[in-house]
Amino acid sequence: MAQVAYNKAARVFGGTPPVRAVDGLDLTVDDGEFLVLVGPSGSGKSTALRMLAGLEEIDEGGVQIGDVDVxxxxxxxxxxxxxxxxxxxxPHMTVAENMGFALKLRRIHKQEVRRRVEEAAELLDLTSYLDRKPKALSGGQRQRVAMGRAIVREPSVFLMDEPLSNLDAKLRVETRANIASLQRRLGTTTIYVTHDQVEAMTMGHRVAVLADGVLQQCETPRELYERPANAFVAGFIGSPAMNLRTVPLTPEGAELDEVSIPVPRAVTSGRSDDSEITIGIRPESLHLVSSEEGSLPLQVELVEELGADCLIHGRTLTSTNRDPLIIRGDGRTPPTPGETVNVAVRDLEEIHLFDAGSGERLAS
Amino acid sequence: MNVEAPDQRLSEKPRAEKPAEPAEAEGTRRKRKREGAAWVFLSPWLLGAAVLTLTPMLVSLYLSFTEYDLFTAPEWVGLDNYVHMFTEDPRYWRSAVNTLVYVLVAVPLQLAAALAAALALNSIGRGKGFYRSAFYAPSLLGASMSIALVWRALFNDGGTVDDLLSSFGVNMGGWVNQPGWALLVVALLTIWQFGAPMVIFLAGLQQIPGELYEAAEVDGAGRLRRFRSVTLPMLSPVLFFNLVLQTIQAFQVFTPAFTVSGGRGGPADSTLFYTLYLYDRGFTASHMGYASAMAWVLLVVIGIVTALLFRSSRSWVFYNDKG
Incomplete structure (x- = not known):
């Protein structure tokens, strides 16, 4: 058990120009914490993990496990x-041999190896498979063996690189919960890489979002969702994604098509009249209203019914934007495609504002 | 359930069977037609196999029970050839032992050389294609007479190797002239032709997932341990394939021994290999019946050895169908 720290760590791949796969990563993972590294493909999340594992060189900065610079x-x-x-x-070793391999290499006594392997097998419900070869196991069982191999080592840190991506959807949800509860039980510091933001949100104590090798934000899932640090995080976290629009800023507020959305004075002050601003509204922050007053008329293009609720894709008649607005509506009364509906923001507090240029979150 | 089932079957049977009949006949006809086409396409090979392989083999099986000097009609002698071979012919046993020693020396060394070269090639980035061709070249050249002659010149008394060693103060004389070393020189010529197994090893190495090595590294395995616990088991099917192939080939070694020893298996019968003696009996001494019997014994021995290899493979070859 240990704290883990990246100190301005970077990995640069040669080439013209050189690619900074991980760029100046500064991140501290607390003892016993479950930290999820999430980002789109090519964001450097796997590279960051491999740097900590020692499978990838560290070109600048360093990493620390516990008090040791590794x-x-x-x-x-x-x-x-x-x-x-x-x-x-x-593939040529049985489940028990797979799990005990690292211990055997460390010359730990056979009986002790057996004891630890059996203990882990029990924890993972693998006891009856210990003498099988991986070939004779299902995908979910193999995944558990891989977990078991990590557990028997009783390491200070678990590193997991997309461990669920080879499972089918149902098993993934199940295993997701199992891993999270296992980690809480063992209390071992864990760093978990995934591209799936649902996994990130449901499993991590904190979630670190990476893009292009740069850490965007590292926060608790709720904080990440409610106060994304920039437009990238805002768009990446949440499903369906937040509606992001870059619109002109006038003295009345942000002009989203025909509607002015009031903007705090702190944001408008110091900005010229013809400047732009990026506003972000989550699909559930919008709702359908009956009155046209202060609402946005929207032509419905597509309705995705999810049962409890529905996702309404639509665009305003004057819209020049390519992406439709997405609204989370009541699943019992979905509109029909082609229909025109009136949409309003539930609560102005729920609107996110970002700088149109840098994408940084603006005070609110 | 059990009570209902027969009823159901009774009521459904007549309905299901009637329309099925013509469809089934149609299917059989089509199947037969397809098989006919297959036979037509196979016919050139079948003809070749029958005329060029099967017939000579059966004829030689017959001849092995006869005394046949190529010019007069074969004379039936029953098991005489086999009895003579096993009980009265010391040169036969000499050739058998030579061949066995050769197989035991040349095959492991050749496979080791091939594996070492493949491992080296697999780890370099640039120039892989060039080195691969360079290492493969001996296999193309090696089968030729000319290389065997060059080999003879290299290892002869006063040859290049002898000269080179002399300059270091080692006075060996000709390698090919000394009964103790001649077999090794022939084996060396074979070992040098490791190109074919090397290419197969290289293909096998490239199939091993990198994550397996990384997992082993994290588990604490050093280079040697990774080779033993990842490379070798993952490569075992390829290793087995090469082993069987090279063993079968080694039992039939002929050209290098024929050339290096000038066709006589000398010095002092030290490179008298099985096939060389077989050739000598059949074509020089004109005992074609005896030579045929020898050929059949070799076939059986190779068959047994291959079977033993296959039997042993169960305990050391790991086939990995995904995961």
Whole structure:
């Protein structure tokens, strides 16, 4: 068990121009914390994890596990255990041998290995499969063996690289909950990489969002959702994605098509009259209203019915924007495509404002 | 359920069967037509196999029970050839032992060389294509007489190797002239032709997922351990394939021994390999019946060895169908 810290760590891949896969990453993971690294593909999240594992060189800065600077240490000296996307189980070894391999290499006594393997197997419901080869296991069982291999090592840090992406949807949801509760039980510091923001939100104590090798924000899921630090995080976290529009700013407020959305004075002050602003409204912050007063007329293009609620895709008649607005509506009374509905913001407090240029969140 | 089932079947049977009949006949006809086409396409190969392989084999099986000097009609002698071979012919046993020693030396060393070269090639980035071709070249050249002659010149008394060693103060004389070393020189010629197994090893190495090595590294395995616990088991099907193939080939070694020893298996019968002695009996001494019997014994021995290899493979070859 240990704290983990990235200190301005960077990984630069040669080429013209060189690619900064991970750029000046500053991040501290507390002892016992479950931190999720999330981002689109190519954001550097896997590279960041592999840097900590020792599988990827660190070109600038360093990483620390506990009180030890492990920047130049080989993987085996870092006291970490890793779960790979493909599980990377040794196909010629039984489940028990797979799980005990690392212990055997550390010359731990056979009986002790057996004891720890059986303990982990029980925890993961693998006891009856210990003598099988990975070939004879289902995908979910293999995934659990990969977890077991990490657990028996009793490392200070678990590293997991998209460990659920090879499972089907139902099993993924199940395993997601299992891993989260297992981590809370063991209390081992865990860093978990995923591209799936639902996984990130449901599993992590904190979630670190990366884009283009740069850390965008690291916060609790709720904080990330309610106060995204910039337009990228706002658009990435949440499903369906937040509606983001860059619109002109006038003394009355932000001009979203025909409607003016009032903007706090703190934001408008110091900005010229013809400047622009990016506003973000989550689909559930919009609702259908009957009156036309102060609302936005919207032509419905598509309705996705989810049961409890529905997602209404539509655009205003004057809209030049390519992306439709998405509204989360009541599942029992969905509008029909082609219909024109009136849409209003539920609460002005729920509107996010970002700088149109930098994408940074503006005071609110 | 059990009570209902027969009733259901009774009521459905007549309905289901009638329309099925013509469809089934149609299907059989189409199947037969397709099979006919397959036979037509196979016919050139079948003809070749029958005329060029099967017939000579059966004829040689017959000849192995005869005394046949190529010029007069074969004379039936029953098991005499086999009895003579096993009980009265010391040169036969010499050739058998030579061949066995050769197989035991040349095959493991050749496979080791091939694996080492493949591992080296797999780890370099640039120039892989060039080195691959360079290492493969001996396999193309090696089968030729000319290379065997060059080999003879290299290892002869006063040859290049001898000269080179002399300059270091090692006085060996000709390698090919010494009974103790001649077999090794022939084996070396084979080992040097490791290109084919190397290419197969290389293909096998490239199939091993990188994450397996990374997992082993995180687990604390050093280079040697990773080779033993990841590379070798993952490569075992390819290793097995190469082993079977090279063993079968090694049992039939002929050209290098024929050339290096000038066709006589010398010095002092030290490179008298099985096939060389077989050739000698059949074509030089004109005992074609005896040579045929030898060929059949070789076939059976190779068959047994291959079967043993297959039997042993169950405990050391790991086939990995995904995951």
């Amino acid at each position: 920047t130049t240490m080989p993987p085996k000296s870092r006291d970490i255990a890793m779960v790979f996307q493909s599980y990377a189980l040794y």
